Amino acid sequence: MSETIFSRILRGQIPCHRLYEDDxxxxxxxxxxxxxxxxxxxxxEMADTMGSLSDESAAALGRVLPRIxxxxxxxxxxxxxxxxxxxxxxxxxxxMHLHFHIIPxxxxxxxxxxxxxLGIHWPAGTLDAAQAKELVTxxxxxxxxx
Numbered sequence: 001m002s003e004t005i006f007s008r009i010l011r012g013q014i015p016c017h018r019l020y021e022d023d024x025x026x027x028x029x030x031x032x033x034x035x036x037x038x039x040x041x042x043x044x045e046m047a048d049t050m051g052s053l054s055d056e057s058a059a060a061l062g063r064v065l066p067r068i069x070x071x072x073x074x075x076x077x078x079x080x081x082x083x084x085x086x087x088x089x090x091x092x093x094x095x096m097h098l099h100f101h102i103i104p105x106x107x108x109x110x111x112x113x114x115x116x117x118l119g120i121h122w123p124a125g126t127l128d129a130a131q132a133k134e135l136v137t138x139x140x141x142x143x144x145x146x
Contacts, residue, residue: 006042006097020068024060027068030101034118037076039102041068048096049087061100069102078104082118 008014009028016028019039030038043061047053053061069081084101086093103118 002096004095004097006095006099007046010042010044019071020064022060022064024057025064027064034101035078035104035106037072037078037102037104039068039072041065041100041102043098047098049093049098050085051087053098065100065102072102072104076104077106079107080105082120084118 005014009016010026016026016031018026018028020027020041024044025041026044027039027041030040041061041064043053043057045054045057047057050058065083069083072078073081082101082103082105084103085099087098101118105118
């Protein structure tokens with residue numbers, strides 16, 4: 001994995017506004033927030049995507065992510081939030097170190113305005129039954145193979 005801004009934050013070369021830290025996870029405020037309280041949660045393990053993360057670091061993220069979400073909601077008074085996690089450039093991942101965004105949403109702020117959070121366009125398709133069967137077979141086989 002190449003050097004990233006998060007690598008430098010983890011080494012203490014770049015300061016951050018720390019919210020939470022343990023042996024495997026660091027959470028801090030995003031310096032270019034989409035809304036008040038926008039938080040980044042990263043593993044200390046050098047992994048660029050979820051698929052390259054160890055089970056131990058994934059479990060650590062899973063244990064702490066709900067706690068951080070609850071704390072951000074209480075502290076900001078947000079009425080809702082998005083959790084965003086992108087994997088790879090084609091999925092709009094800009095920093096090639098695995099990270100989760102917790103993006104508070106506020107009913108009083110209009111989407112698209114500063115502080116409005118994350119705008120989402122979801123052009124849903126349809127799932128063909130034959131295609132679904134093929135995908136189930138392929139994915140369950142891949143799960144068995146590890």
